[in-house]
Amino acid sequence: MSIIPILLLAGVLMIASVQGEVSYEQFTNYGTKYYISMQREPFDLAKMNGRCKKLGGYLVQMDNKEEFAYVRFIAVSVSGRGPFFTGITDEKEEGTWLNYHSKKPAKFLKWRWFQPDNWWGEDCVEIGYYGLNDYGCEKNGRYICEVPF
Ligand SMILES: [Ca+2]
Numbered sequence: 001m002s003i004i005p006i007l008l009l010a011g012v013l014m015i016a017s018v019q020g021e022v023s024y025e026q027f028t029n030y031g032t033k034y035y036i037s038m039q040r041e042p043f044d045l046a047k048m049n050g051r052c053k054k055l056g057g058y059l060v061q062m063d064n065k066e067e068f069a070y071v072r073f074i075a076v077s078v079s080g081r082g083p084f085f086t087g088i089t090d091e092k093e094e095g096t097w098l099n100y101h102s103k104k105p106a107k108f109l110k111w112r113w114f115q116p117d118n119w120w121g122e123d124c125v126e127i128g129y130y131g132l133n134d135y136g137c138e139k140n141g142r143y144i145c146e147v148p149f
């Protein structure tokens, strides 16, 4: 694993790291690391959560307002475009938003205007500046892993 320091923001260390074929931008906030994949590719909950598992974590789940704000901040801070998939999904039951990893209800949901709209059956969730949007689970994007340490 190679680790290259890129820049140091106030209280935020961002580095790029490579895990096998996948490159990530990495952030640290209190006792948690967050990895954002750098390549856009077709999303897949099980596959991407498996990759997060290799990093020691799981697809990001925002447990409170502060964590939500931080994850939103890093999603809009990274280079290149999203969308940025989270671990939130309603694939089991329409309108019931669970975290893929914990299988428990998502604790903090701040939706973008007019979302979620389940447009053509959207069961995954991406995060951006204006909040969350339900989005197709197989669409192209990047994803965010959460790794407690
Ligand atoms: Ca849905």
Ligand SMILES: [Ca+2]
Residues within 6 Å of the ligand: 115, 116, 117, 118, 119, 122, 133, 134, 135
């Ligand atoms: Ca939507």
